[in-house]
Amino acid sequence: MTQNIARRTGQSRYSWGGDEHLVVQFAEAMSLEVNFTAMAVSKILSEDRIPGIVDICPANASLLIRFDPDVVPPAELEATVRAAEEKVAGSPSRSVETRIFEVPVWYDDPFTNETGARFRDRHQRPEGNDLEFAAVENDLDSVQAFIDAHSGSPWITSMVGFVAGLPFLFQMVPQERQLELPKYLRPRTDTPALTVGHGGCFACIYSVRGAGGYQMFGVTPVPIFDPEQRLADFSEFMIFFRPGDIVKFRAVDQAEYEAIRAEVEAGTYRYRQRPVTFDLDRFLADPDGYNTELLEALYAS
Amino acid sequence: MPVEILEPGLASSIQDRGRPGYYNVGIPPSGAADLRAAAAANLLVGNPLDAAVIESPYMGPVLRFDEPTVVAVTGADMPVMLNGEPAPQWESFAVAAGDQLTFGFLRAGARIYIAVAGGFDVPVVLGSRSTYALGGFGGFQGRNLKKGDVVPVGRPSGGVPGQVVPETLRPVYSRDVELRVVLGLYDYRLTDAGRSCLLESEWTLTPVADRTGFRYSGPVLEWEERVQPFGAGSDPSNIVDAGYPVGSIQVPGGVEPIILHRDAVSGGGYAMVASVISADLNLVAQCSPGTRTRFVAVTLDEALRARADSADRELKLRQALGAAT
Numbered sequence: 001m002t003q004n005i006a007r008r009t010g011q012s013r014y015s016w017g018g019d020e021h022l023v024v025q026f027a028e029a030m031s032l033e034v035n036f037t038a039m040a041v042s043k044i045l046s047e048d049r050i051p052g053i054v055d056i057c058p059a060n061a062s063l064l065i066r067f068d069p070d071v072v073p074p075a076e077l078e079a080t081v082r083a084a085e086e087k088v089a090g091s092p093s094r095s096v097e098t099r100i101f102e103v104p105v106w107y108d109d110p111f112t113n114e115t116g117a118r119f120r121d122r123h124q125r126p127e128g129n130d131l132e133f134a135a136v137e138n139d140l141d142s143v144q145a146f147i148d149a150h151s152g153s154p155w156i157t158s159m160v161g162f163v164a165g166l167p168f169l170f171q172m173v174p175q176e177r178q179l180e181l182p183k184y185l186r187p188r189t190d191t192p193a194l195t196v197g198h199g200g201c202f203a204c205i206y207s208v209r210g211a212g213g214y215q216m217f218g219v220t221p222v223p224i225f226d227p228e229q230r231l232a233d234f235s236e237f238m239i240f241f242r243p244g245d246i247v248k249f250r251a252v253d254q255a256e257y258e259a260i261r262a263e264v265e266a267g268t269y270r271y272r273q274r275p276v277t278f279d280l281d282r283f284l285a286d287p288d289g290y291n292t293e294l295l296e297a298l299y300a301s
Numbered sequence: 302m303p304v305e306i307l308e309p310g311l312a313s314s315i316q317d318r319g320r321p322g323y324y325n326v327g328i329p330p331s332g333a334a335d336l337r338a339a340a341a342a343n344l345l346v347g348n349p350l351d352a353a354v355i356e357s358p359y360m361g362p363v364l365r366f367d368e369p370t371v372v373a374v375t376g377a378d379m380p381v382m383l384n385g386e387p388a389p390q391w392e393s394f395a396v397a398a399g400d401q402l403t404f405g406f407l408r409a410g411a412r413i414y415i416a417v418a419g420g421f422d423v424p425v426v427l428g429s430r431s432t433y434a435l436g437g438f439g440g441f442q443g444r445n446l447k448k449g450d451v452v453p454v455g456r457p458s459g460g461v462p463g464q465v466v467p468e469t470l471r472p473v474y475s476r477d478v479e480l481r482v483v484l485g486l487y488d489y490r491l492t493d494a495g496r497s498c499l500l501e502s503e504w505t506l507t508p509v510a511d512r513t514g515f516r517y518s519g520p521v522l523e524w525e526e527r528v529q530p531f532g533a534g535s536d537p538s539n540i541v542d543a544g545y546p547v548g549s550i551q552v553p554g555g556v557e558p559i560i561l562h563r564d565a566v567s568g569g570g571y572a573m574v575a576s577v578i579s580a581d582l583n584l585v586a587q588c589s590p591g592t593r594t595r596f597v598a599v600t601l602d603e604a605l606r607a608r609a610d611s612a613d614r615e616l617k618l619r620q621a622l623g624a625a626t
Contacts, residue, residue: 015485017546018576019604023486030532030541042325055324057544059568060532064544066324069605070612159542161327161567164436168542175531182535200570201532202542207327208435227426227438238427238438239326 012085014078017064020054022077024063024085030201034061035158035170036280037088039096039244044084052077058243060158060168060202094280100154100246100298101273103196103205106257107131107147107218111192116216122186130215134198138179147251149179150217153291155203156278157245165207165225165239169247174287179203187213194220196249207239221252221260222269231264233271240271246278248298274298302370304417306450307401308363312511315421315440315452317353319563320429327567330547331431331439334512334563334586335412338376340615341466342416344622345373345393347459352420353430355446358412358511359589361404362446366396371418371460377410377587378474391466410474410587411510418460422453433564435513470618472584476592480560480581481599481607486549487540487572495523495555499574499596504558506592512564515585517594522555522574534570542570548582549573550596560585578604580611 013025024041027034035058042058045065052072057064067077108131116129125133135146155169162168171178183199188211191197195206197214204214207225224241226234233240252260263269274297283290306313316339319332333339333356343352355362361379366372373393374381381388382403388394396402404413423430423441432440441452488496504517524537532541538554545551545561551571552558560577562585575596577585588594599607 016483016576016601017486017573018483018548018578019601019608020579021546021549021576023544023546025487025543027530028533028541029530054321057325057567059543061541062543064324064546064568066321066330066546069608074601074605159544159568160325161544162542162569163566164327164433166327200534208437210435225436227436227443239328241326243325 014082016074019069019074020066022065022067022074022081024081025061026063027061030061030170032156032170032172032283033280035156036094036096037085038063040088040094041081041084042243043096044087045081050080057161058159059161060170096244096278098244098246098276098278099273100248100276100294101271102248102250102298103220103222104252104256104260105151105196105218105220105249106252106254108143109219109257111219112195112216115188115190115192118190119184119188122184122188124182124185131217134179134181134215134217137181146179151249151251154294155247155249157241157243157247158202160239160241160243163208163210165241167205167224167241167245167247169203170201171203172246172283172287172291181215183213184215187211191216192219194224196220221257221264222271223264230267231269244278246276246294248295272298274300302368302419302454303451304421304454305365305367306362306446306448306452307365309446309448309450310357310360310362313355313357313362313446314432314434315353315423315430315446316356316432317430318351320427320431320433320439323427324567328427328433328436329565329567330563331429331433332563333414335376335414335583337583337611337615338412338472339414339416341391341618342373342375342414343420344619345375345391345464345466346371346416346418347457347461348416348418348420349458352416352455353423355415355421356412357415359407361413364402364415366400366402367398369395369397370454370457371462372396372402373416373464374413375466376413378408379413380405380408391471393460393462393464395462407589410472411589412586417454418457419455422455435564464622466618467621470614470621472587474587478584478588478592478594479597480585480594481578481604482550482575482596483578483601483604484575484598486546486574486576488574490524490537490540490572491574492523492525496574498522499558500598504594504596506588506590506594507557508590510588510590512562513566514562515560515588517558519558522552524555538572539570540572542568544568545573546576548577548579550575550577562586578607580604580607
């Protein structure tokens with residue numbers, strides 16, 4: 001039975017999820033470097049179009065591969081993935097082609113506030129709302145200071161999943177400045193669709209209405225999941241977010257929220273987005289300077 | 302030729318063999334929870350294996366047919382009636398225009414499959430007709446069936462009454478089940494006692510058992526003490542959110558293991574400690590609440606042999622029903 005128990009080689013842990021899944025844990029802790037590895041290995045495997053690989057799912061600090069063992073034997077698959085991992089480790093430059101786009105957020109909105117009030121018995125702090133809790137927990141002196149921190153620097157999509165199209169977002173600032181919050185003590189049975197949430201070190205946007213345990217800060221007027229593919233940005237696929245996407249939140253007021261909703265209803269809304277190359281080493285050398293460059297690329301006319 | 306849903310049952314949905322390839326953005330494979338029973342139903346009515354069928358857990362629907370056709374019911378042991386007269390399971394039979402198909406109480410298993418010659422002809426979304434209700438797409442209007450729905454049926458490519466699945470190829474459902482699992486993933490987070498407890502205990506399926514996951518009650522599993530890594534959350538059963546294999550077993554808080562099934566959530570922050578092998582996922586689908594369950598550890602090689610045996614049974618079924626192989 002020992003051959004099923006996770007084997008360790010270097011930093012990574014390869015393990016089988018039954019006869020159809022391989023899970024590679026690159027590290028136990030979250031970091032931008034390890035997420036970059038997961039994305040880069042996924043990209044190599046996607047480009048190589050290996051017969052028998054059914055799904056390649058990069059996650060925050062790991063990688064899940066679903067495969068057909070009748071087409072690619074497990075040992076062969078493992079060797080292929082290890083080779084991709086070594087290629088990434090040995091690569092002199094660490095960069096990926098991706099895009100940056102803006103997500104408007106109506107913070108402190110009535111929808112999430114109402115939902116938060118309804119489930120207050122499941123929250124650590126009975127008084128106030130989730131934003132006030134978030135400010136206190138992160139030693140910020142006001143809700144506005146928290147919103148400024150949340151919307152001031154970009155976030156990278158470290159994983160898409162849980163349900164269709166839901167992005168997990170990791171803030172692109174040094175770890176000591178990352179916003180961190182516990183989840184609700186017990187999960188809610190309801191969360192408005194398009195809620196901007198936060199749990200642990202991750203932000204998320206709820207793609208569909210439903211259960212959830214993340215703190216709730218606001219709602220975005222723009223769809224991220226559109227099964228009917230009404231908007232131009234969804235013409236190729238019903239899901240907008242992809243792993244590696246870089247996101248800038250922008251605070252909007254009720255009037256702008258409603259104006260954007262009207263554009264969405266009319267089918268005319270387009271995301272502000274630009275293609276960018278994300279260079280991990282340049283980011284790590286000077287996060288704030290690099291973020292400024294990214295935002296200049298996004299807002300250049 | 303449509304079929305009218307006079308009563309929907311509990312959570313009946315249209316399913317085919319699933320929607321692979323989109324798990325990386327959170328869209329699960331879906332498809333019939335018991336693929337083998339769905340395949341048998343399709344073969345009985347002369348359909349290709351990937352035709353869409355109705356899956357009904359615990360309770361059958363009431364259907365009315367507008368035109369004569371051929372129908373088969375497989376899966377859970379549940380009396381079938383055509384206009385109130387007994388009709389067979391695991392055997393195709395003819396229905397006439399205006400006929401009503403009804404069902405009695407569940408006797409064993411959990412899910413029945415109803416195939417009609419030609420297959421249910423709902424739109425193909427991302428390569429599949431399967432319902433993904435959480436995402437609101439696929440199947441009939443992206444949801445489970447409701448009273449009054451009129452579900453279109455495709456043009457039959459054959460299908461004759463009196464086709465029978467031989468007894469030897471029919472499953473026997475029990476309230477005592479052994480599920481073969483491959484240990485691994487994050488099982489190093491459990492103590493030795495925790496791992497032994499997982500394999501040596503009897504687990505009971507709770508009423509929380511649907512296409513997303515099957516939750517079991519039993520003892521509390523013990524985790525290794527540690528300082529949690531950055532981003533993982535505070536509970537010892539928490540990990541930095543990761544992808545969840547279909548069939549993987551997670552144990553939030555160390556209590557009530559959950560087996561994720563074909564409408565799985567694709568990822569999250571709970572440690573997975575083992576995975577049910579692909580050959581046994583059909584069996585999971587036929588477990589109803591209260592089923593006593595043991596997890597039996599097998600090696601990856603054993604899982605692959607079980608997979609081959611399962612494929613062999615499907616081949617035998619195709620041969621028995623005269624399908625092209």
